[in-house]
Amino acid sequence: MIEIPRKYEAIFFGRIEDIKPSPDTIGVLLEMFRDKGLLPTTLHEIRPPGPIVRLMMLSPDNEWAIHFLSERIIFQKNMTKPKGANMGTLEEFGKEVAEFSKRILQRFPIKGTRLALVTGGMMTEMTEESLQKVYEKLFHPVRFYVDNPPTEWRSRSVARFSLTVNGREERLNVLTDVNRVWGEFGLPDGVSPFDRIEVGFDINTFHGNVETRFDAESVADFYPKALKLRTDLLSQVEVLVNE
Numbered sequence: 001m002i003e004i005p006r007k008y009e010a011i012f013f014g015r016i017e018d019i020k021p022s023p024d025t026i027g028v029l030l031e032m033f034r035d036k037g038l039l040p041t042t043l044h045e046i047r048p049p050g051p052i053v054r055l056m057m058l059s060p061d062n063e064w065a066i067h068f069l070s071e072r073i074i075f076q077k078n079m080t081k082p083k084g085a086n087m088g089t090l091e092e093f094g095k096e097v098a099e100f101s102k103r104i105l106q107r108f109p110i111k112g113t114r115l116a117l118v119t120g121g122m123m124t125e126m127t128e129e130s131l132q133k134v135y136e137k138l139f140h141p142v143r144f145y146v147d148n149p150p151t152e153w154r155s156r157s158v159a160r161f162s163l164t165v166n167g168r169e170e171r172l173n174v175l176t177d178v179n180r181v182w183g184e185f186g187l188p189d190g191v192s193p194f195d196r197i198e199v200g201f202d203i204n205t206f207h208g209n210v211e212t213r214f215d216a217e218s219v220a221d222f223y224p225k226a227l228k229l230r231t232d233l234l235s236q237v238e239v240l241v242n243e
Contacts (some may be wrong), residue, residue, distance in 0.1 A: 001124060002122065002123060005084040006084060008093045012114040012115060012214070012219065013112055014072070014110050015115070019055060019104075026040045030174060038064060040056070051110065063078055066100065073104065098223060101220075111212035112212065112213070113211065113213070115223075115232065117222075117227070120200035121199060152180055153180050173207070176200070176233055177198070177199065180197060216219070
């Protein structure tokens with residue numbers, strides 16, 4: 001199971017140029033998210049011929065961030081407590097994103113071209129023997145790595161899948177990463193080393209379809225279905241890791 005959630009991100013792709021830094025727009029967004037305590041700030045988006053200033057709404061503790069870039073809105077929930085204790089469930093995240101999207105799209109008449117859900121987290125700790133068994137299930141290594149088992153590795157699978165979103169059939173890109181990673185967690189009383197299996201999912205509508213078709217209802221329909229697909233995939237990864 002995912003013991004430490006590290007990344008919750010939802011992306012709405014479209015033409016977002018009009019949501020840019022100005023007194024009027026900042027005032028609208030400030031009032032729109034007053035109940036959530038989100039405050040306006042700016043960031044630099046790297047685009048040719050050079051960086052441009054874009055808007056971002058940020059919670060004081062950095063837990064929530066909404067990036068208004070030129071061609072996408074990124075809804076991001078971040079780890080602010082040790083081992084992701086603040087993250088809550090993905091179902092709660094999906095409901096928040098649907099509500100945030102509804103507020104924005106009611107005020108700014110934008111139709112989206114793509115939707116995406118990107119998540120990542122770490123599984124429970126495992127012994128070195130168990131970590132090595134997972135590697136052997138995923139790979140057919142050359143002799144060198146049989147004789148010298150790797151301490152870090154990455155596996156990525158990408159497939160296409162069809163899903164009905166708000167009454168329309170959509171082709172999805174479904175990406176699954178299963179990696180062995182190591183590093184350190186920052187804790188209030190110091191640091192704690194980790195060596196774990198990291199699992200990540202990126203479920204997004206096909207990049208070849210750029211028709212402007214997604215609205216607030218599409219967003220509300222897409223994320224529960226993407227979350228169910230992600231849950232099914234995670235269950236299969238857990239079987240692979242634990243059998």
